[in-house]
Amino acid sequence: xxxxxxxxxxxxxxxxxxxxxxxxxxxxxxxxxxxxxxxxxxxxxxxxxxxxxxxxxxxxxxxxxxxxxxxxxxxxxxxxxxxxxxxxxxxxxxxxxxxxxxxxxxxxxxxxxxxxxxxxxxxxxxxxxxxxxxxxxxxxxxxxxxxxxxxxxxxxxxxxxxx
Numbered sequence: 716x717x718x719x720x721x722x723x724x725x726x727x728x729x730x731x732x733x734x735x736x737x738x739x740x741x742x743x744x745x746x747x748x749x750x751x752x753x754x755x756x757x758x759x760x761x762x763x764x765x766x767x768x769x770x771x772x773x774x775x776x777x778x779x780x781x782x783x784x785x786x787x788x789x790x791x792x793x794x795x796x797x798x799x800x801x802x803x804x805x806x807x808x809x810x811x812x813x814x815x816x817x818x819x820x821x822x823x824x825x826x827x828x829x830x831x832x833x834x835x836x837x838x839x840x841x842x843x844x845x846x847x848x849x850x851x852x853x854x855x856x857x858x859x860x861x862x863x864x865x866x867x868x869x870x871x872x873x874x875x876x877x878x
């Protein structure tokens with residue numbers, strides 16, 4: 716099972732990856748195929764599933780639905796790096812990302828399919844839901860790294876998400 720540190724490291728590995736065509740690139744296709752999706756489709760959950768890779772039970776995590784992925788794990792009000800940030804964008808749709816740092820009122824996330832790329836984004840904690848992916852505590856700290864926080868835009872939920 717991947718640790719929280721490894722989940723965050725995996726997310727950072729593909730920061731900046733962009734679509735070549737709508738919802739499509741060789742890497743995006745691989746993430747989607749891992750989730751059983753063979754055609755181009757919204758891919759935020761496929762990316763997050765790949766970052767997490769497996770659950771605490773050792774079973775593979777391979778969901779292409781943001782809300783389904785968020786609900787797969789226990790909801791938490793105290794997110795840590797390596798957890799999921801997610802929200803609904805419609806009755807059956809949503810958006811999901813990997814928490815990489817936490818402040819009192821904001822979280823820093825790496826999100827797939829955010830403006831057609833893997834991108835670093837700040838979100839207000841009050842706008843989103845969180846799910847605990849691992850039982851262990853986070854050991855490293857990105858809190859003091861102003862570079863990551865400064866470079867990440869604050870994105871309001873109503874203005875972004877996937878279909």
